[in-house]
Amino acid sequence: MSGDALYDTIARIYDPWSVSVREDVGFYVDEALHSGGPVVELAVGTGRIAVPTAMAGIRVIGVDESPGMLAVAREYAEREGVTERLDLRVGDLREPPVTERVPLVTIPFRSLLHMPSDAEKVRALAAAKALLQPDGLLVFDVFAPSREDIEETDGLWIERELGIFERADWDQRRRSLVLTVRSDDRTAATMELHWLSAAEWNAVIEDAGLEVEALYGWFDGRAFEGGEDMIWVCKPTSVPLDEARPGR
Template sequence: MDQNEFSGNLEKYKNPIEYDVIYENYNVDLHYIKNLLRKNIDPIIELASGTGRLAIPLAKQGFNVYAVDIHEGMLQLAIDKAKKQNVQVHFSLQDCTQLQLPISSNFIYMTGNSFQHFLTNDSQNALFQSVKKHLHPSGEFVFDTRNALLNELSIVDEYEESSVNSKGEKLTIQHREEYNPVTQILTCRSINKLEHSTFEDSILLRYTYPMELKRLLEQNGFELLHLYGSWKKSEFTKDSPSMIVHARLTK
């Protein structure tokens, strides 16, 4: 994969097995997608599919899933998991801003706040144009992104959390998060401490504001059908932790 805007911002995913353990039981977005699709028999496309947390159970339900991710390790774990479960998913290693899939679809989705990886206006536009090329007329695109809670972003946040990794070892993580209001990018740095080792990682996350997002959709030929504050379809307010975006291609 060629170097691009995303290549240097993937440290958080360098251990796909540990990432999979952390999120394997998160399924509220899966329920939303399943209820939305119901008996859809056409191929569906997942962007930034990670370790297959959504793609594999959807394929088990009978959906014809094409799943794309830019991280080779995450994608390989997803492929291995699908094989072990005897599930057919069309996985491919691709940049979401330059999709080259052999199909088009009525439905494309992207969860896990992956939209925040598109750090520039150009890459956001490129994502929508790439999605647009793979949607049928009036096709729908669903994705989520964290809401910019200004009272949280206005301070440098330092905190610590503990968990147990896949080997049963205690893991202590010290986080430091600092937001740049000019670039709208949050820099998250972490020091990860195990009993006999310590390693650091970081990630950059772009925040997009509601009216900014609405204009971004319209400029790229989409209309906003729904904006929810959570995957449970709660009303979106200034205090909502998330923006769940359900858009439709109009031109």
């Protein structure tokens, strides 16, 4: 894997940029504790969730295509004294360099929206499924913007955190968001995100050989009622007995 992954240029501003995003950490740590671990986190980034999970006593295998993001995660784990519980691997989430089978795979903070098409989303989910033990769960969150959100932010530079600016250019027809982030010193990256409706996610999940166990609308476990946030809990599709045992 080359060292020029998209997030490499913003790896050092990622944590200050996302500092206010805290609502998901406890949720994913609780899921990890409930599973008993180990956990595979795909697109682990700077360890924003993986390090607190390791601090809770759960072993985490974290995969990310950005060596720069993983370097920040490694430093975070060292500061917290949990390096022995955090196994960081450079790789693509569609072909994760993981041979272990685990009770929980997670893809937090909308990372699946980096997949440009339904086919790539299916590929990513199928790859995640392949890492699960038979009774394992895949948990991921995504969003679909509201019309108000699009109207309020489209084409505008917004100072998201002190000295860190972002600009969202929405394309409602293609359902894509071009997001540019930069800091005062001009560190910048532009990324494209591709959202889907809940019904479309359902179809993608099914195509990946998974079925939905729960769909939450927020990290406190409230049911999804058509809002911007979706937190999906999936399990491998159960194979009917007559299909599992041909000839019976």
